[in-house]
Amino acid sequence: MLFDLDGTLADTEAISTGALRGAWARAQQAGEAPLEELPAMAGQPLETILARLGLPARLAELYRQEAATLTSRARLFDAALTWLTILRARQVPVGVITGKQRARATGLLQQLCIADLIGAVVDGSGHERPQPAAYAGPLLHGTDDRGRFGSGARRGRRAGTGHVCGARVYRP
Structure with missing residues (x-):
């Protein structure tokens, strides 16, 4: 199975939103991170999510770094x-x-x-x-x-x- x-097994939404918020700030993106659209894209590869949100691919590595610091939120x-x-x-x-x-x-x-x-x-x-x-x-x-x-x-x-x-x- x-x-x-x-x-499905774990609620990791807080990690996803926190990582995007952190990556957004570190990349000095203007405005607020588009957090409201993120949960609907759960399960898709990070690069696909970034592309669908119209965000730069360079956020992927920053996102992964941020997510690694937030695992206690799962x-x-x-x-x-x-x-x-x-x-x-x-x-x-x-x-x-x-x-x-x-x-x-x-x-x-x-x-x-x-x-x-x-x-x-x-x-x-x-x-x-x-x-x-x-x-x-x-x-x-x-x-x-x-x-x-x-x-x-x-x-x-x-x-x-x-x-x-x-x-x-x-x-x-």
Whole structure:
């Protein structure tokens, strides 16, 4: 079973908004950082988010630096530990897919005290499409002919997956 990290297992919205605010200030951008649009773009690669917001690509490294200082703001969702523990007891393999760099993702899992319940972390490195849905395929039996697992139920069904479920829990 695969879980997205941000917004599914962990509430990391405070990290995202704080990192953008910090990167914005460090880059001496005019006005306020466009924080209200950020939660709706959760799960997309940082570079894609910056481009969609019309922001300079140079903010990416500043954002990552800021985010690294804010990891203590992450919170495990109430039911996440319960479900991960149940899945472990039932010997269901569990993985996390994320657009984060691997070191950041594994560090966050350790901080949240769930690293031992996660068997695999799949990040975007080395894949043609830098998006978690594009490279989860190697961990699944039901993928399309290009090894992709889509977030949409129809796409998952066409790929032969029995059940596809997704949820976004960030507040709009």
